[in-house]
Amino acid sequence: MAEAASAGKSGKVVIRNIGLLLSGDIDRPILDADTIVVNDGIIAAVGREAECDTGQPDTLIDARGTCVCPGLIDSHVHPVFGDWTPRQNQLGWIDSTMNGGVTTMISAGEVHLPGRPKDIVGLKALAITAQRAFDNFRPGGVKVLAGAPVIEKGMTEQDFADLAQAGVKLLGEVGLGSVKAGDEAKQMVAWARKHGIQSTIHTGGPSIPGSGLIDKDVVLEADADVIGHINGGHTSLPEAHVCELCEKSSRAIEIVHNGNEKVAIAAAQAALQLKCPHRVILGTDGPAGSGVQPLGMLRMIALLSSMAGIPAELVFCFATGNTARIRNLNCGLVEPGRAADFVFMDRAQHTAGRTLLESVQLGDIPGVGMVMIDGIVRCGRSRNTPPATEVPVVVGAH
Numbered sequence: 001m002a003e004a005a006s007a008g009k010s011g012k013v014v015i016r017n018i019g020l021l022l023s024g025d026i027d028r029p030i031l032d033a034d035t036i037v038v039n040d041g042i043i044a045a046v047g048r049e050a051e052c053d054t055g056q057p058d059t060l061i062d063a064r065g066t067c068v069c070p071g072l073i074d075s076h077v078h079p080v081f082g083d084w085t086p087r088q089n090q091l092g093w094i095d096s097t098m099n100g101g102v103t104t105m106i107s108a109g110e111v112h113l114p115g116r117p118k119d120i121v122g123l124k125a126l127a128i129t130a131q132r133a134f135d136n137f138r139p140g141g142v143k144v145l146a147g148a149p150v151i152e153k154g155m156t157e158q159d160f161a162d163l164a165q166a167g168v169k170l171l172g173e174v175g176l177g178s179v180k181a182g183d184e185a186k187q188m189v190a191w192a193r194k195h196g197i198q199s200t201i202h203t204g205g206p207s208i209p210g211s212g213l214i215d216k217d218v219v220l221e222a223d224a225d226v227i228g229h230i231n232g233g234h235t236s237l238p239e240a241h242v243c244e245l246c247e248k249s250s251r252a253i254e255i256v257h258n259g260n261e262k263v264a265i266a267a268a269q270a271a272l273q274l275k276c277p278h279r280v281i282l283g284t285d286g287p288a289g290s291g292v293q294p295l296g297m298l299r300m301i302a303l304l305s306s307m308a309g310i311p312a313e314l315v316f317c318f319a320t321g322n323t324a325r326i327r328n329l330n331c332g333l334v335e336p337g338r339a340a341d342f343v344f345m346d347r348a349q350h351t352a353g354r355t356l357l358e359s360v361q362l363g364d365i366p367g368v369g370m371v372m373i374d375g376i377v378r379c380g381r382s383r384n385t386p387p388a389t390e391v392p393v394v395v396g397a398h
Contacts, residue, residue, distance in 0.1 A: 008376075009040040009041060009375075010038060010039075010040055010041045010058070010059065010340065010374060010375025010376050011039075011040065011057075011058030011059065011375075012037070012038065012039055012056065012057045012058045012059075013037070013038035013039075013057060013058065013059045013060075013061065013340065013372075013375045014035070014036075014037055014038075014052075014054045014057040014059070014060050014061070015035065015036040015037075015038070015061045015063055015068065015342075015392075016034065016035050016049055016054065016060070016061070016062060016063065017034060017062050017063045017064060017065060018033070018034045018035065018036070018063040018065075018066070018067075018068045019034075019063065019064075019065035019066055019067060020066075020067040020068070020355075020356060020357070021033050021034070021036075021046075021067070021068050021334060022067060022068070022069040022070070022313055022316050022317075022320075022334070023070075023317075023321065023333060023334045023335070024069070024070040024316070024317055024320035024321030024324065024332050024333040024334060025317065025321045025333055025335075026277055026278050026314060026317035026318075026321060026322060027278075029311075029313040029314055029316070029317055030313055031046065031334060032048075033046050033047050033048060034048060034049055035047060035048060035049040035051075035052045035054065036068065036334065036340075036342075037052050037053060037054065037057075038340040038375040039375075040375065041339060041340050041374035041375040041376070042336075042337060042338070042339065042340060042375075043334065043335065043336050043337065043338050043339075043340050044336060045336060046334055046335060046336065057396070059375075059377075059394060059396070060394070060395050060396035061370075061377075061392055061393070061394055061395070062392060062393050062395045063344060063392045064390050064391070064392055064393060065390060066344050066345060066346040066356075066369055066388070066390050066391065066392055067344070067345045067346060067356045067366070068334070068342050068343075068344055068345075069101075069316055069320065069342065069343050069344075069345060070320040070321065070324075070331065070332045070333060070334055070338075070341060070342065070343075071101065071102065071103025071104060071320070071331060071332075071341035071342055071343050071371065071372075071373065072100075072101045072102045072103065072104075072297045072298075072319045072320060072343060073102070073103070073104045073105075073106070073281075073319060073320060073323040073324060073327070073329065073331070073332055074097070074102050074104070074105045074106065074282075074283050074284050074296070074297055075106050075226070075254055075281045075282060075283035075323050075327070076106065076108045076200070076228060076229060076233075076254060076256050076283025076284060076285045077105045077106065077107055077108065077144075077283065077284060077285075077286060077287075078107065078108060078109060078110065078111055078112055078285070078286070078287055078288065079094070079105065079107055079110060079130075079134065079144055079146055080110055080112055080113050081110075081113075081130070081133060082133075082137065082139070083095055083139035083140075085112065085287035085292060086112055086113070086114055087112040087287040087288065087289070088287050088291055088292060090287070090292055092139075093286075093287060093292040093294070094139035094140060094142050094144065095139045095140035095142070096292070096294040096383075096384060097140075097142070097284075097292070097293075097294045097296075097297075098139075098140035098141065098142050098371055098373075098378055098379060099140075099294060099368065099371070099379055099382040099383050099384045099385070100293075100294040100295040100296070100297060100298055100368065100382065100384055100385065101297065101298060101343035101345070101368050101371060101382075101385075102142065102297055103141075103142060103143065103331065103341040103342075103343070103371065103373045104142065104143045104144075104145070104329065104331055104332075104341065105142060105143070105144045105145065106145045106170065106283075106323075106327060107130070107134075107144065107145060107146040107147065107148040107170060107172070108148060108170075108172055108173045108200050108228060108283075108285070109148045109149070109150045109171075109172020109173050109176055110126060110127075110130045110146065110147075110148065110172070111150055111172060111173075111176055111208060112208075112287065113126065116150075118150075118152055118177065118178075119152075120152060120154060120155055120159060123149045123150060123151075123152060123177075124149060124159060124162060124163055124166075126149065127147045127148065127149035127163060127168050128147060128163070128166045128167070128168060129147070130146040130147040130148075131146055131147025131166075131167055131168050131169075132147070132167070133146070134146035134147070135167075140378055140379070141373040141374070141376065141378040142373070143331075143341075143373070145169070145170065145327075145329075146170075147167070147168045147169075147170065148168075148170040148171055148172040148200075149163065149168065149171060149172055150172040150173070150176045150177040151171060151172070151174060151177055151179050151185075151188050152177045152178045152179060153177075153178045153179055153184070155179075155188060157191045157194075157195075160188070160191040160192050160194075160195045160197060161195050163195075163197065164195035164196050164197055168197060169196065169197055169198060170197065170198055170199075170200075171188075171189075171192050171197055171198070171199040171200060171224075172200070173200050173201065173202040173211075173228050174188070174189065174199060174200065174201040174202060174214075174222060174224055175201060175202035175211060175212065175214040175218075176202055176207075176208065176211045180212050180214065180218070181218070182217060182218040182220075182221030182222055183221065185201065185218065185221070185222035185224070186221050186222050186223060189201075189222050189223060189224050189225075190223075193225070198225045198226070198327065198328075199224040199225050199226070200224055200225065200226040200228040200254070201214060201218075201219055201222050201224035201226070201227060201228050202214045202228055202229070202233070203219055203227055203228055203229055203230050203232065203233075203237065203245070204229065204231075204232035204233060204234075204235050204236050204237050204259075205232065205234070205235030205236075206235075207233050207234065207235075207288070207289075215237060215241070216237055216241040216242075216244055216245055219245055219249070220245070220248055220249060223249070223251070224251065225251055225252060225326075226251060226252040226254050226281070226326070227245055227249060227251050227252060227253055227254060228254050229254055229255070229256040229258070229259050229283070229285050230242055230245060230246075230253050230254055230255060230259075230263075230267050231255050231256065231259035231260045231261075231263040231264040231267055232259040232260045232263060233256060233258055233259050233285045233288070234258060234259060234260070234288075234289070234290070235260070236259060236260035236263040237263075239262070239263050239266050242263050242266060242267050242270070243266065243267070243270045246267060246270040246271055246274060246276075246279075247270070247274060250279075251279070252279050252280075252281050252326045253267055253271055253276075253279045253280050253281070254281050254282070254283055255267055255268060255280060255281075255282055255283075255300065255304070255318075256282070256283045256284060256285035256300075257283070257284040257285060257286065257293055257296035257297070257299060257300050258284060258285040258286055258288045258289075258290050258293075258296075259285065261303060261307075264300075264303065264304065264308075265303070265304065265307050265308040267280075268280060268304050268308045268310060268315075268318075269308050269309075269310075272310065277314065277317075277318075277322075278322055278325070279322070279326075280318045280322060281318060281319075281322050281323040281326055281327075282297060282300050282301070282304075282318050282319045282323070283297075284296035284297060284300075294384045295365060295384055295385060297319055298365040298366065298368075298385070299365060300319070301315045301316060301318075301319055301360060301365075302360050302363050302364060302365050303363070304318070305360050305361045305363075306360070306361055306362060306363035307363070311357070311361070312356075312357040312358075312360035312361050313357060315360075320332040320333070321333045339373075339374060340372060340373075340374060340375040341372065341373050341374065342370075342371070342372045343368055343370075343371050343372075344368065344369045344370040344371070344372075344391070344392045345366040345367065345368055345369065345388065346366065346367055346369060346388035346389045346390045346391070347359040347364075347366060347367070347388070347389050348364055348365065348366060348367045348385070348386035348387065348388065348389070349367065349386065349387050349388070349389050351364040351386075352364070364386075365385060365386065366385065366388065367381075367382065367385045367386050367387050367388025367389065367391075368381070368382035368384075368385045368388065369381055369382070369388040369390070369391030369392050370391065370392045377394065
């Protein structure tokens with residue numbers, strides 16, 4: 001599989017015979033369409049086959065009645081360099097996660113770098129280096145948006161201006177460094193926002209040495225763009241405090257795999273009760289002490305659908321279009337002009353569910369039959385999911 005960001009263009013790709021097309025758009029999660037046309041990695045048309053220009057494709061894919069969904073976006077990862085994590089000393093974790101349907105990852109800080117620099121010059125240098133490195137290197141084709149500095153005491157507005165000018169667009173989790181007070185965090189979050197840098201705040205008990213408790217009052221005062229792992233990473237705030245955050249803040253509600261599952265369910269249900277399901281986004285918060293979860297995003301989707309009683313097609317939106325809109329990404333939605341990042345899925349063999357969506361609502365993860373990034377097939381039948389009942393096939397390629 002191509003790993004360089006400069007891999008060749010896809011040319012014209014036609015995907016036909018789609019059985020279920022999930023849009024990623026929580027306002028219209030299922031599309032009445034069976035065909036997608038892609039030109040050079042960008043969606044050109046979505047509709048019924050008779051309505052689309054399907055002539056002379058460079059690649060023709062028969063979805064064979066399976067489900068096509070936007071590639072999953074993991075809103076919370078901790079990469080370091082390359083496809084290696086020193087936290088668990090594992091190789092190939094990003095490529096393995098692509099086999100779980102993830103096509104984009106967003107760094108919440110490269111915090112597991114051995115000897116991570118904590119002086120201001122060093123932390124800026126690391127952020128810029130990580131941003132550049134993952135811009136140039138894509139394990140398994142996955143888009144890793146990295147270079148998320150962990151802010152420390154003593155930083156000034158000029159530091160944020162310097163980072164933004166260098167191409168850094170994210171802050172690592174506020175609270176993992178020496179900045180833990182609400183007023184101090186609020187000032188730095190405001191500087192970051194002014195210079196176009198999006199912020200995420202650690203929520204809950206400490207996760208690594210040097211981090212600490214970030215309670216609901218600090219989260220509300222800091223007003224970061226994303227309430228990071230609202231269900232804890234690993235240790236959650238009390239459920240009542242989490243629900244208060246959902247109600248009093250207007251920011252993104254991020255629910256992660258490596259957190260408290262009971263509170264994850266409560267947070268998702270609170271967002272629906274408050275009529276703001278568009279704020280919910282999903283991540284794994286891996287690699288972490290509990291390891292790397294190649295199927296973590298699919299597991300979260302199945303958990304929230306089955307245990308929180310949320311229709312599966314809506315939960316898939318939490319992991320795709322919601323994140324794309326909150327993170328300002330050109331993927332995550334099946335519509336013309338967006339990146340052609342897709343995961344092809346079907347019900348797992350021998351699941352009790354009669355359809356893909358029913359199987360997920362029963363708590364089973366689907367089988368992945370193919371993953372496409374920028375219109376290029378990155379894997380066929382997943383080596384990690386249970387085998388899909390049906391898998392798409394490439395029936396023609398120039």
